[in-house]
Amino acid sequence: MGKLLIVGTVAFDAIETPFGKTDKILGGAATFISLAASQFNVDSAIVSIVGDDFPQEYLDLFISKNIDISALEIVKGGKTFFWKVKYHNDLNSRDTLVTELNVLADFKPVVPEHFKDADVVMLGNLHPNTQMSVIDQMQKRPKLIILDTMNFWMDNALDDLLNVIKHIDVITINDEEARQLTNEYSLVRAARKIQKMGPKYVVIKKGEHGALLFHDSNIFFAPALPLDEVFDPTGAGDTFAGGFSGYLAATDNSSYENMKNAVIHGSNLASFSVERFGTERMEGLERSEVNKRLHQFKALTQFDIELQ
Amino acid sequence: MGKLLIVGTVAFDAIETPFGKTDKILGGAATFISLAASQFNVDSAIVSIVGDDFPQEYLDLFISKNIDISALEIVKGGKTFFWKVKYHNDLNSRDTLVTELNVLADFKPVVPEHFKDADVVMLGNLHPNTQMSVIDQMQKRPKLIILDTMNFWMDNALDDLLNVIKHIDVITINDEEARQLTNEYSLVRAARKIQKMGPKYVVIKKGEHGALLFHDSNIFFAPALPLDEVFDPTGAGDTFAGGFSGYLAATDNSSYENMKNAVIHGSNLASFSVERFGTERMEGLERSEVNKRLHQFKALTQFDIELQ
Numbered sequence A, B: 001m002g003k004l005l006i007v008g009t010v011a012f013d014a015i016e017t018p019f020g021k022t023d024k025i026l027g028g029a030a031t032f033i034s035l036a037a038s039q040f041n042v043d044s045a046i047v048s049i050v051g052d053d054f055p056q057e058y059l060d061l062f063i064s065k066n067i068d069i070s071a072l073e074i075v076k077g078g079k080t081f082f083w084k085v086k087y088h089n090d091l092n093s094r095d096t097l098v099t100e101l102n103v104l105a106d107f108k109p110v111v112p113e114h115f116k117d118a119d120v121v122m123l124g125n126l127h128p129n130t131q132m133s134v135i136d137q138m139q140k141r142p143k144l145i146i147l148d149t150m151n152f153w154m155d156n157a158l159d160d161l162l163n164v165i166k167h168i169d170v171i172t173i174n175d176e177e178a179r180q181l182t183n184e185y186s187l188v189r190a191a192r193k194i195q196k197m198g199p200k201y202v203v204i205k206k207g208e209h210g211a212l213l214f215h216d217s218n219i220f221f222a223p224a225l226p227l228d229e230v231f232d233p234t235g236a237g238d239t240f241a242g243g244f245s246g247y248l249a250a251t252d253n254s255s256y257e258n259m260k261n262a263v264i265h266g267s268n269l270a271s272f273s274v275e276r277f278g279t280e281r282m283e284g285l286e287r288s289e290v291n292k293r294l295h296q297f298k299a300l301t302q303f304d305i306e307l308q
Helices: A029-037 A056-064 A102-106 A128-137 A151-156 A158-165 A175-182 A187-197 A236-251 A256-273 A287-301 B029-037 B056-064 B102-106 B128-137 B151-156 B158-165 B175-182 B187-197 B236-251 B256-273 B287-301
Strands: A002-007 A011-017 A025-027 A042-051 A067-075 A082-087 A094-100 A120-123 A144-148 A170-174 A201-205 A211-215 A218-222 B002-007 B011-017 B025-027 B042-051 B067-075 B082-087 B094-100 B120-123 B144-148 B170-174 B201-205 B211-215 B218-222
Touching: A002 A029, A002 A128, A002 A236, A025 A029, A029 A042, A029 A236, A029 A256, A042 A102, A042 A236, A056 A067, A120 A128, A120 A236, A128 A158, A144 A236, A151 A158, A151 A175, A158 A187, A170 A175, A170 A236, A175 A187, A175 A201, A187 A201, A187 A211, A201 A236, A201 A256, A211 A256, A218 A256, A218 B287, A236 A256, A256 A287, A287 B218, B002 B029, B002 B128, B002 B236, B025 B029, B029 B042, B029 B236, B029 B256, B042 B102, B042 B236, B056 B067, B120 B128, B120 B236, B128 B158, B144 B236, B151 B158, B151 B175, B158 B187, B170 B175, B170 B236, B175 B187, B175 B201, B187 B201, B187 B211, B201 B236, B201 B256, B211 B256, B218 B256, B236 B256, B256 B287
Parallel strands: A002 A042, A002 A120, A011 A082, A042 A067, A120 A144, A144 A170, A170 A201, B002 B042, B002 B120, B011 B082, B042 B067, B120 B144, B144 B170, B170 B201
Antiparallel strands: A011 A025, A082 A094, A201 A211, A211 A218, B011 B025, B082 B094, B201 B211, B211 B218
């Protein structure tokens, strides 16, 4: 059982899709990452921050999933980070209606002593300097550092982003962000450029069009499972990252071959996440459902052509 | 060796992409289909029409690939169908600048006697009634009838399209067209509706995002091979259809399992087609190149997770 350190937001989300809307519900990158990772045999902890408006039942949810929240700082009198979003009809684009940083504005992550030797560090989307400060606190170089980021930091803190990218093993990024970061339209070329910036492994997330894993000159692809209906895409990328990092921590094997499996597990879990609002689907997800869908993934992608 | 009857346009294309432009070069659905199918051990014939402005060297190309052109009608004093297109910078959208139907306006396909017993009929994009007239001329029901179509016929000849669709086994259609035909955004639901219209097999082409095969409740997915550069997407869908139908005719096996392989072969050949203008890449394509890329397809998609 590997140790997985998860850094990222824990938040309130308010979501509107063509299918309905929610008031403030549980959200945040670290939330989705940790719930997905809890499907595997890992010893995980969250480093994050919330206000004292954060309900006990959400804290209890983490605890019930064996997620260590001793480094989830609760600021007295503070308000939890809040994000309100409205998705367009095709769910491929969205408008952010409200972003209230609240306690997140002064977040200085403190890695707890008992996780300074984590095997895998999963850095959810945050300011690159915040991500870097976590790396700096580790007692020894983790076996694997995975970083997720987004276009906002390319626009507003590019130098800091390029600096932290030098220190990581895997970056997860979406297709448009990969293009923006490298000024290359071809994802093959974009990945090659990103590999030269530091990370030996590049995961490019294409939403409903799947995910690509690049390493050296190898490319592996996992489709998104075709679904009757995508209900709410919120957290799909973080759920992918949680499945990916959780599987790698649990198996303690960062080979390219095993990372292919991690991409499949991440895609598999993301396919559940989008079936309900927010974390709803992930909260009660059973191992048997996960296994059943892995069979579907295999049927979807595996073929038997004799090669010459 | 199966008999493959190919019906579709043989044309002049003039193409502009961000990488360059061409004068009139060889194009047309039946052209791309037949060149791709010629990679397999098939006895193929084209039913189509051109004017006497169609160069002998293009006729010789078909003959050199063992494609029977005895039913390629050459209209004296007539002009060959001409299509001029300009692709936008991302190659995912395009403007048709010129469409001159010319001899195609009066095309009445005549299936040659020696192909009225074809095993596989590949109906390239044409007026649905033209496609239907080919089916009506067959001496016996072919083992497999595959139809490609496009949104133009949904807008202008929907009833005729719905009629011919009842008589076929496989439809190949792109994602937007599948949505238009069914009024369903989810491709899973769209495919299910199309299956109820007639075809037991539905192939949804997603361009750079791959292709989906639906049969009963099964789904199979083939990605497009990630390339350094897509040079000209013209003919990619027809090349896919040619590889798909050619492989099925050559193997004389229309099972779902074999159709999965056909989807891979179609995707594989399409990945070459887009590397040069028009038919250039397909004309000299070697079997060894094709086999090498099949290995890449396998490396791209195959994984080894032990299922429970």
